[in-house]
Amino acid sequence: MSSIVEKKKLVKGRVVLIRKSVVETISSVQGLVATGIKIINDSPELDITKSVSFKLISRNKSENACKLAGKVGKDAYLENNVSVLRTLKETLEEFDIYFEWDDKDMGTPGAFYVTNLMDQEFFLVSMTIEYSTQTSEHDQNHIHFDCNSWIHNHKCYKTDRIFFANIPYLPGKTPEQLKAYREEELKNLRGDGKGKREKWDRIYDYDVYNDLGFLDSDGQQDHPVLGGLKYPYPRRVRTGRNVIHNNKNGGNYEEQAEVYYVPRDENFSDEKTAEFFILAKKALGGSVEPLLLSLYLKTTSNEFNGFEEVLKMYEGGVNLPLSITGNGNPSVLDFPTPDVIKESKFAWMTDEEFAREMIAGVNPLVIRLLKKEELALPKNTSCNCIQRSTVTKEILEKNMNGVKVDKAFANNKLFILDYYEAFMAYLGKINDLPSAKAYATRTFLFLQDDGTLKPLAIELNKPHQCPCDHPNVETTVVLPADKGVESTIWLLAKAHVVVNDTNYHQLISHWLHTHAVIEPFAISTNRNLSVLHPIYKLLHPHFRDTLNINSLARKSLISAGSVIEQTFLPGPYSMEMSSAIYKNWVFADQALPKDLIKRGLAFEDDANDLKLVIEDYPYAVDGLEIWNATKLWVQDYVALYYSDDQAIQGDAELQAWWKEVVEKGHGDLKAQWSKMHTSHDLVETCTTIIWIASALHAAVNFGQYPYGGYIMNRPTQSRRWIPKPGTQEYDEMTKNPQEAYLKTITPKYQAVVDLSVMELLSTHASDEVYLGQRNSLDWTAHQEAKDLFRRFTDDLRKIENEISDRNSNEGLKNRTGPVKMPYTLLLPTSKPGMTFRGIPNSVSI
Structure with a gap:
């Protein structure tokens, strides 16, 4: 046969x-x-x-x-x-x-x-x-x-x-x-823009933020749909759920659902799902939040009774009147001790640590060089109708160790942490909320010879109806003090600065500038770049889990009436504030070198080398090493596939990808976007995307609990203005400074919710994939690309060793500070858990 x-x-x-x-x-x-x-x-x-x-x-x-x-x-x-x-x-x-x-x-x-x-x-x-x-x-x-x-x-x-x-x-x-086959698969991933998405769908499409909901108590302007000319916003993935009309503001909102659709392959792995829900069970509502609200607070005050009671949250836990585990025994919410108080329980209160966290804390992205024209001239008037800074040269020189302002300007020694513009437009609404009392702050700092920053003055601004009948700004300037009631006022002024910083960090630096802005890139990549495309293979790992974690945030963290609105200062105006700031977001400026230059914290010398104005700036020093290694990897990878600029201009998928990012994903922005015409354009774009998704997110995310888990160090709310002499609050502050401080910042229930969420967001999953790693050794058949990636991995390993060496250098005082916390947020690798280090490839938590 x-x-x-x-x-x-x-x-x-x-x-x-x-x-x-x-x-x-x-x-x-x-x-x-x-x-x-x-x-x-x-x-x-x-x-x-x-x-x-x-x-x-x-x-x-x-x-x-x-x-x-x-x-x-x-x-x-x-x-x-x-x-x-x-x-x-x-x-x-x-x-x-x-x-x-x-x-x-x-x-x-x-x-x-x-x-x-x-x-x-x-x-x-x-x-x-x-x-x-x-x-x-x-x-x-x-x-x-x-x-x-x-x-x-x-x-x-x-x-x-x-x-x-x-x-x-x-x-x-x-x-x-x-x-x-390549074209047909992309067509399937794009879908037809119609219908409700089912759990098995793999369709990537755009929609506005009409899924955050609204409240029955809203007025005509509250909780608007985000996306469009009035409230610009990045686009999120479309789900196609039915919409309901809000008669008060005329907006159309998606109906709420038990789970928000994301394309099927964007779901968490089983392993991460299990870990996530163990932590999220106490963080995102479930049984803890209503239990605390309805039972715990009926048996205890919502005010902390002194600093010792705050410390008990980490040394015994918060006792609850009922079981949340179902075993019948009263439960205890215990929190790990935040790094910021592991070595010293009071070092966070020092001026040096207050300033150090502006360049080595969880939000080192806002401080900038002070400009001469920002200082006010002396005023001979009793009317405080001034919208620019009221701080003068004379005020600053009181604490500048004998250095004159003009010399300090000449040597780039003066800096500012400025939250005036970000908060002033919303302070009227915020201060009308039942418990909010806030300022828009400016903090002035001096770079000392030992490389540390010294706070010189804090300017507190709030809307004010002037006696001359002009709505304007009431300004108070507070100077450093270490004794008496003046030291308590200074501590309270610093708390108001940190409340500004904490809210800006969470809403802008963290949510908007990493989570929200990266989602349109993920959508467009899947819609326009085939899995065969080398740029898809380059970028795809940097979008892992992003659509899923963002959908969970929209449902449980940033939606109307949810965690952020309950526990953060702007309350119901939180997301609207982030929309107002998004108007001025420029993608190209997110590249770390451009960001530092724009803030006056770096400059190019005659050899075109980047020089830092603050040499011991941990975020910038470590970040530039990560940036440069990433850019070298991207640059050499791109060169493997594009022989010249004409090849880039003639790549139909690449051009469609970039066009859709600019015109749809971020279509509300009027800022000029770079073209996609040259190799330089492509390298800069891809490096910036990877930077945002990996190192930038790591820098602003995984220090949340280590720094903010001690609520007194990074409060999320301010409930009292600085007391004025002759008032009851001033007398209370004089007699009991701790009580005055605690009644100014986040109260007990809101603090417990905040800590729960921060613990969740600061934790690495067991299946995390870090920068310089891939979840498959066979991600490409191109051996030369694999060799380049191996070099990138080796470069990151060297950088990790260099960061550790710098953290051991006692001469670099900003690396650890009074709290003895080495700056580890940009160490590339990490073990699972809350480690205060590690750069995941993507915005994955």
């Missing part, structure tokens, strides 16, 4: 997948079940080896001259399961598979279809086939397909699921036989 029947030619493959585990994904956790889930009743639940089929697609052989698309092979099925153990966590299972494939007739495989006939989804990790090929520049003895995607029942999709080999191609250099 063997002489009559031709022997079939078989190609062996290995399929790696994960079946749905006991710990389900975030879209199906009990209590977060998506509305409108479609159950497929007409598909038999079969054994996976009989119900999942694969078909190879040729990259260099067509069906015929009229149909250039690559030939499609016959169905093949899984067999020989080599993994037998299932656990509660995700478990990789490997299967053998054999394809009937004759390369003389079918050519070389470049893609494959997969069809799932089961009701249950599974996660396809990869497929590798043993295949020797010398038909491309990527000669290899196997072909690898890096998949990392959930596969639902085939009836959920309009077209078959397709995956491509991990060989990168620019659009114009794609094999002819794969072009149609």
Whole structure:
């Protein structure tokens, strides 16, 4: 018979997948079940080896001259399961598979279809086939397909699921036989902009922030939809839920849902889901928040009774009257001791630490060089109608160690932390809230010979109805003091500065300038850059988990009436404030060197080298090393694929990607965007995206609890203005400074909620992937790209050692400060947990 029947030619493959585990994904956790889930009743639940089929697609052989698309092979099925153990966590299972494939007739495989006939989804990790090929520049003895995607029942999709080999191609250099498949897959990811998205969908589209909701108590101007000319905002991923009309302000809002849609592959892993919900159970509402509100506060005051009671939160915990675990025993909310008080319980109160945290704390992005024209001239008037600074040279020189202001300006020694513009426009509304009493602050600082910053004065501003009947600004200037009632007033003034800083940090530096602005880039990348595109392979790891964490934030943190509005100073105006600041956001200025130059904290010398004005500026020093290493990696990677600027201009996918980012994702902005015409444009753009998603986010995120977990160091609310002589509050402040301080800042219940959220956001998941790492060694078949990435990893390892060396240098006083906290936020790697270090690839928490 063997002489009559031709022997079939078989190609062996290995399929790696994960079946749905006991710990389900975030879209199906009990209590977060998506509305409108479609159950497929007409598909038999079969054994996976009989119900999942694969078909190879040729990259260099067509069906015929009229149909250039690559030939499609016959169905093949899984067999020989080599993994037998299932656990509660995700478990990789490997299967053998054999394809009937004759390369003389079918050519070389470049893609494959997969069809799932089961009701249950599974996660396809990869497929590798043993295949020797010398038909491309990527000669290899196997072909690898890096998949990392959930596969639902085939009836959920309009077209078959397709995956491509991990060989990168620019659009114009794609094999002819794969072009149609490449374009079809992008079309599927873009969708048609219609209908409600289901949990299995993989569609990336844009929408405004109309899913934050509104309150029945709102007035006509409250909780507007964000996105558009009046309230510009970055776009978020479209979900297509039904909208309801708000008759008060005329806005159309998406209906609330148990879970907000994100494209299926954007969900957290099972492992991260389990870890996240253990922490989130006490942080984002659930049982803790209403329990504290309705029971705990009925049995105790919402005011802390002295600094010792605050410390008890970390030395015994907060006792609750009921069990939140269901075991019948009263529960205790215990919090880990924040780093800022581990070495000393009072070093946070020093002026040196107050100033140091402006360049080495959780928000080192706002301080800037003071300009001469910002100082006021002496005024001979009793009317305080001045909107510019009232601080004069004479005021500053009182604390400048004998140095004159003019000399300090000449030597770039004067700096300012300025929150006037950001807060003044909303202070009227904020101070009308029941418990809010806030200023817009300016803090003036002097760079001393030892490299540390010394606070010189704090200017407190608030709207004021002047006796001359002009609405204007009431200004108070407070000077440093270390004795008597003046020292308490100075401490209170610093608290008001930090309240400004904490709110700006959370709403702007953290949420807006990392989470929100990066989402449009993630959407456009998936819509316009094929998985085959080398720039997709460069950027995609830097969007991991971002859409998902942002959707959770919109539901539980920044929505109307939720955590941010309950516990942060601007309350219901929080998101509207971030919209007002977004108007002036410029993407190009987010590049670290440009940001430092714009703030006057760096300059280019005659050799075009960047020099720091404050040499011991931990965020800038460490950040520039990370930036430079990242830019070198991006620059050399881009050079692998683009021979000249014409290649960039002629890349249709790349041009569509950038056009959509500018015109749709960030379409509300009027600021000029750079073109995508040159290699320099592409390198600068990609480096800036990676910087925002990785190092910038790490710098403003993972220090939240280490610095802010001690609520007195970084309060989120201010509830009293500085008391004036002759008032009851002034007498109370004189008799009991601690009570005056605690009654000024965040009260007990709001502090507990804040700490819970900060602990969650400051924690690394076990499956985190850090800068210089990839979750797959086979992310590309291009060996030269892998070699460049390995060099990048090595560069980051060297930088990590250099940062540790700097932190050991006692001469660099800003590295640790009075609180003895080494600046570790830009150390690239980390272990899981709250480590106060580590740069994840993406905005993943």
